Amino acid sequence: MRPVEALEPFAEQVYRRLLDAISRCELRPGQKIPQAEVAASFGVSRQPVSHALHLLRQQGLIEISGKKGLAVSAVQVNLIRDLYQIRGQLDSLAASLAAQRVRAGHVHADALDAIHATLERAHALGEHAAIGDILEVEMTFHRQIYALSGNPSIEQTLAAHWPHLCRAMSLIHSRRTTSYEAHGEHEAILAAIASGDAERAAYLAQAHTNRACIEVASRLESQE
Numbered sequence: 153m154r155p156v157e158a159l160e161p162f163a164e165q166v167y168r169r170l171l172d173a174i175s176r177c178e179l180r181p182g183q184k185i186p187q188a189e190v191a192a193s194f195g196v197s198r199q200p201v202s203h204a205l206h207l208l209r210q211q212g213l214i215e216i217s218g219k220k221g222l223a224v225s226a227v228q229v230n231l232i233r234d235l236y237q238i239r240g241q242l243d244s245l246a247a248s249l250a251a252q253r254v255r256a257g258h259v260h261a262d263a264l265d266a267i268h269a270t271l272e273r274a275h276a277l278g279e280h281a282a283i284g285d286i287l288e289v290e291m292t293f294h295r296q297i298y299a300l301s302g303n304p305s306i307e308q309t310l311a312a313h314w315p316h317l318c319r320a321m322s323l324i325h326s327r328r329t330t331s332y333e334a335h336g337e338h339e340a341i342l343a344a345i346a347s348g349d350a351e352r353a354a355y356l357a358q359a360h361t362n363r364a365c366i367e368v369a370s371r372l373e374s375q376e
Contacts, residue, residue, distance in 0.1 A: 174208070174214075175319050182223055186221070238310075238313065239313060244361075245306065247341055247353035248357075249303055251349055251352075263300055264300075287318050337360040
């Protein structure tokens with residue numbers, strides 16, 4: 153891990169880098185997290201590391217291991233299903249609101265062009281893209297839809313859930329063939345939004361999340 157820089161609070165930098173490593177399963181479930189080694193790898197004292205680990209414990213991403221140790225938490229299939237239920241409802245709402253804003257003329261064409269560009273990036277990843285690259289583009293797409301909805305509370309509500317969902321996907325796909333089915337679903341969602349069809353956009357967004365939930369949960373269970 154690269155040493156952190158004194159451009160923002162060390163604890164925030166350590167937290168974000170550990171969060172990213174856990175989300176991508178670079179730090180895998182059950183892996184120990186010794187504070188001294190983490191501090192040394194980042195080139196900081198133990199205090200910002202301790203604060204960052206406290207925040208990760210609050211999110212349920214790390215847990216007590218042994219008498220005084222810490223380790224990355226296991227992925228709980230039931231929790232993943234619950235979070236997908238929440239995400240499905242909010243993704244559906246975001247798509248509906250975005251389509252309504254398009255129909256009302258409140259969305260600039262540049263915003264839709266930016267989402268099209270994200271989908272083009274996804275297509276350009278190739279057949280055997282790394283899961284980290286796939287997740288980054290997918291999260292960008294959904295966050296752009298949240299922004300297009302005009303309701304910032306949607307993304308704020310989901311922000312704490314994405315790390316759990318991302319590491320579940322990372323865990324079952326360390327590398328995988330790019331999902332053309334997901335690409336098609338994303339394109340259909342965007343097309344419905346761009347046409348101002350709120351009902352269809354909401355339906356497609358919910359169906360997309362439902363399919364992802366079934367795929368991820370079933371593969372996690374098969375691994376168990």
